[in-house]
Amino acid sequence: MTRPPRSLLPAEHEIILRTGYLSAGSFCLYEGFQTWVRGQIEVNPQVVGYCLILYAISFAMLALGLSIPPLTVRFRDAIPVALTIAAIISAYVLFQIHYKGAYRTDALAFTHYAADILLKKGQNPYPLDLQNALHEFKVEPLYVTLTPNGDVSTNLAYPALHFLVFVPFLAMGLSDMRWVLFLFEIATLLTLYVKSPRELRPIVLLPIFVSADLAIDFNAGAVSDFLWVLPMVWMAFYLKDPFRSGVLYGIACAIKQEPWIAGPLLLIWMYNLNQGSFVVRMCSVLNFVGAAALSFAVPNLLFVIKDPGAWLSGVLTPASGGLVLLSQGMSMLTQAGIVRLPSLFYLVITITLFLTLVANYFVYFDKLKYLLWLLPALTMWFSPRALQNYFMYWIPVMVAGVLARHSELRDLA
């Protein structure tokens, strides 16, 4: 009888590594099948190549997960590479072949179009009717946003950095902005991987890849949230530095409105950052607020000056009740006709709940500190428009929060 080869890692680290390989293998296996289903190999023979790559990667990962220790350890950084390749291939087949190149959401269509008219005509997109974008990018009618009077919403409803970020890519000739979303996703994954302790890296991306929605499908469907997730993830690692985290928070807020809701919680965090007098505590808060305000203002200022009314009504569209009730959250009870309540009810209970959470977060900061990234998602679940991306995209930020805490504990130890 031969003795098993000696491990190069402690037993608990080795099992984490093997779990990482098996998870990556399982994910690639799943995406191989999804690519086969969506790719229609009879009419798109090139998809066969993609399927073969995905299955090859999958079996390689599974084999590494079951191999002898030297091999397992040597290739451990192949896990994020395998996951990223699977995500890119699967997304490409999804949006180029399955969706035939069309954008699924109006959000990306409007922001792409806004960047285009800014670049080509130098026009401020906020006061314009952007309905041409719906035709140009063949937006899926199911995902068109409606106002309460049934009209199709065709104004720009996001802060300026959401479309400004596309301008350099358009100038370089890129025609599909979903690649930019994937670039931001890859940068997010890379950040989490690099910031993770060595022994946890094989599994650190699992919370993201456990759902193909977050890793692939929403990006491929033109949901643009990874644009704000990246600066928020960076921010989660710099919460001890009010200025740097403020700058990153301002950037995230200048892209989309979801991070805005974390604002009061972050102020409490900053207030508790340093023990000391009220003045010392307020210094951190003001430092954070000043930096955030500055980085938010820089990309938006020009458009605010040009047409303050149009800018304000655009960025406040989601909160002003100007969009029809649509929900995977609490208000689905009304959407389904089960409970007859107006949108205003859900707005009021969202505010009530949020204020309660913020007050408790302040009072019990020592106990609730690390719930920081969950509370915005939880709050949004009660809002009149509670869409999956309003909750789901906080997960990478939560991972960053867990890693930041781990590093804090390590430093203490």
Place this chain on the structure above:
Amino acid sequence: MTGKLRKIFAPASMLSCLFLVLFFFTQMYGSTSDPPAIINPRFKYWTTDQVWKFKKPYRWEVSPLIGPRDDAFIRLDEVSGKTCLGMYISQDGEIDQYLWATIHVRQNLGGRATKQLYDGTLGVWVYPTFLHERYPESGHPKNVFGIEINDGTNIMWFVFSQQPNVTYSLRRHQIVVISTPLNAWSYREIQIERYYTEAGWKRPSEVALILLVGATRDAGGQYTGFVQSLAVTQR
């Protein structure tokens, strides 16, 4: 913060939150803002019809009813500074299978939408370009630009034309001419419930709301009508 306050703050705040939620629930229950009665009332976002392969406004269905040498189409137009739906027909005047050449732009309204339509007022911006004509002997219409409310049993037409207001009835077909100047934009409000009551018809549970332009073979020629937007407002 004192230990005592910390002890009671969480349950007290949660109870207050629950109390407020219940208060708002009791105050607002039933006062739901219904989903819009008409989707895409300004005819934005033209998508390709899967059957006919022509462009149509999102959520609207288009059906031309024409003879071999008639023509009918819709398009996005701009008339006197307003972006609008343009409906066109060309009636060749020949004896075809059908008496009429028409184009219908239709949206089916379900239960709650129908209730809103009948409880409320339908407002519409229209731009008629021709006079409504009738057969002198029978009184039947020869051409039409207007709105049809079709409940599956009865048909009601609201016709926009530059002539005095008049209502006339045919078999299960009520025609309401609403005085509207030609070649100009006009806003008209219609209380459908009122005309249904006058006709002695029962309020239906669902209807098709149809924008139409049409002409019979005895009124050959080109016919055009423009609609800029529709809105149902609560009375």
